[in-house]
Structures are given as structure tokens and as C-alpha cells.
Amino acid sequence: SQKIEQNSEALNIQEGKTATLTCNYTNYSPAYLQWYRQDPGRGPVFLLLIRENEKEKRKERLKVTFDTTLKQSLFHITASQPADSATYLCALASYGNNRLAFGKGNQVVVIP
Amino acid sequence: GAVVSQHPSRVICKSGTSVKIECRSLDFQATTMFWYRQFPKQSLMLMATSNEGSKATYEQGVEKDKFLINHASLTLSTLTVTSAHPEDSSFYICSALAGGPRNEQFFGPGTRLTVL
Numbered sequence: 275s276q277k278i279e280q281n282s283e284a285l286n287i288q289e290g291k292t293a294t295l296t297c298n299y300t301n302y303s304p305a306y307l308q309w310y311r312q313d314p315g316r317g318p319v320f321l322l323l324i325r326e327n328e329k330e331k332r333k334e335r336l337k338v339t340f341d342t343t344l345k346q347s348l349f350h351i352t353a354s355q356p357a358d359s360a361t362y363l364c365a366l367a368s369y370g371n372n373r374l375a376f377g378k379g380n381q382v383v384v385i386p
Numbered sequence: 387g388a389v390v391s392q393h394p395s396r397v398i399c400k401s402g403t404s405v406k407i408e409c410r411s412l413d414f415q416a417t418t419m420f421w422y423r424q425f426p427k428q429s430l431m432l433m434a435t436s437n438e439g440s441k442a443t444y445e446q447g448v449e450k451d452k453f454l455i456n457h458a459s460l461t462l463s464t465l466t467v468t469s470a471h472p473e474d475s476s477f478y479i480c481s482a483l484a485g486g487p488r489n490e491q492f493f494g495p496g497t498r499l500t501v502l
Contacts, residue, residue: 278429310493317392317479317493318430363429372418372483374491376429 276301276375280364284381293351295380297364300345302375304366307340309349312361312379321362322349354384388414390482392494399470400502406466407497409480415460416482420491421453424477436463470501 279298287293297307306325310318324331324340324347331338337350351358361379389412399405409419417438422430434455435443442455454466463482467474477498481491 308491315477315496315498317390317481317496320490320492323490365430371435372491373420373432373435374430375432376422378427378429 278302278364278366278375278377280362280377280380282378282380284383286383286385287354289354289356289384289386291354293354293358293382293384295349295362295364295382297347297349297377298345299366302345302366303368304342305369306367307338307347308365308367308374309336309338309347310363310365310376312363314361318363351382354382356384356386358382359384388412388482388484388490388492390480390492390494392478392480392497394497395495396498396500398500398502401471402469404466404468405470405499406464407478407480407499409463409465409482409494411461411482411492414482414484414492416484417460418483419457419463420481420483421455421463421465422479422481424479424496430479433465467499470499472501475499475501 277300308323309321312318322338335352339348361381363379365374365376391410393408419436421433424430436457438457444450457463479496481493484490
């Protein structure tokens, strides 16, 4: 069966350090993968998209890697700040449509 | 960036009543919108794809007669939960697909539905 797995345990990290989150998937052949931020009681906010033929994408303090052999994406927040505290979701989209399948999300807590 | 609104933000209703949730793209046109449902500590689950001017496409296990979707214009899609029951209580989120090659979905702020 298809699965998208993110760590269920919250990641507690000291301010200024790099937070790294993992998204693993099975039985998918995604055309692209996206990362979203979700705050409690709010809808997701788009952060980054990376296509299956791309290895790495960056946006300001964010970096995403995509390894289709390992079926894994890593999401990095460098120089983390307390305002980065949120839940981060990965989502996959298959070829031919834009329907997204989401992981459960991984909570990040940045400690001042 | 593109803005998507939802109305209402939260609603409490009695069991057996129907509830309508609106999703609007405020500064762009969206031929495709999506409806998701999210239970606490769970992932967003896609319920249906809403296409302007045509019938919605529902995901497996989602009852089309219970969750009525209408996408009457390029900026508005509505989800009506008919004969709501307590198990329908959830966080309902819509998204609108922006055009072009970026494949970005812009999400609304969500609607918290509580059925008593």
C-alpha cells in the first residue's frame, strides 16, 4: 500500500541550529514533492516544490533534497528561529494530476 | 501571494442539519479546487477535486451524496455536508490550484465543523 511517513515525534531544537526533517514514501512515483508549514487551527502554507528530476532546492533559510532512489526527501531549516515552530507537512503529487497525498506532518519546536 | 478564503471559519450545528462551506480564491482564478478533511494529529485527506463547470471527482470512500460540491465560478467552490452527524466533525480545508507550471496549491484557513 502507499505510504508517506514523517516522524511522529516532535523535533525540539535550539535557536540558531539547523532542523532536519525526513519524509519517506513507498509505492509512489511522484512527479513532484512539496513541503508545507501548518500552524494550529490553520490551513497549510506552501513552502517549496521539488521535481523528481531535481536534487535540491533552496529558498532563503530552507533547503529541500529529493532522492528518488531512496524514496526520501529531507527538509532543512537553517539558523532556526522560534517563529519557525510549527508542523511541517510533505506532500506528493503523481504524474498527470495535481492531487496531493500528505504525510501526517512533523512538529518542530525551536527553543529560544 | 495568492489568497484563498473560507467561510465560515467555524460552525456548530445539530445532528441531521446541512452545512455549507465556501471556498474563494480572492486574487486569482482557479479552474480546479480541492477539498480536504483533517482529523486531529492526522494528515490532510483529499476528499474531492472540484472543477469549474463540471462534476466533482470524489476520492474512494467519500460519499458524493453526503458531501455535495459545487464549483459554479472560477473563484468559488462550495462544500455542503448534508445530514451531518457527529462523526463528520472535523477540520475542512480547501485549496485552489494556481495556473502555470508551478503547480502550487494555495490553501484556505480551514473550517472547523462541530456536529452535536
